[in-house]
Amino acid sequence: MNVFGATSVSFDNTITITPGALTASVNASPNPVSAGQVVTLTCKTAGGTPPYTYAWTLGDGSTSTASSLTHMYSTPGAMAVVCTVTDNLSVQASATITVMVN
Numbered sequence: 001m002n003v004f005g006a007t008s009v010s011f012d013n014t015i016t017i018t019p020g021a022l023t024a025s026v027n028a029s030p031n032p033v034s035a036g037q038v039v040t041l042t043c044k045t046a047g048g049t050p051p052y053t054y055a056w057t058l059g060d061g062s063t064s065t066a067s068s069l070t071h072m073y074s075t076p077g078a079m080a081v082v083c084t085v086t087d088n089l090s091v092q093a094s095a096t097i098t099v100m101v102n
Helices: none
Strands: 023-029 038-046 053-057 067-073 077-086 092-101
Touching: 023 077, 038 053, 038 077, 038 092
Parallel strands: 023 092
Antiparallel strands: 023 038, 038 067, 053 077, 077 092
16 A cells, blocks of 8 residues: 555556647749749748648749749749648648749
């Protein structure tokens, strides 16, 4: 018998790990780029609950669902590129970059 008056004691511990907030960042290389030249666009994700899905708008009417891609702009201008990431729990994060096309 122990000090609690019982012959055995058991504990049930549950540990819950909560992922960090979902974040997204986007990179364009090279930037600026010349019209007709290929630019590489990469969307990096942290936190949230994998797997992730991606939705891009590339500023010229083009879209993509890849996490990283190459794209060629045909006309000069400032292209607002947006990557929206959705995690497995439908949480979303977006990142924007301006690609300057000469």
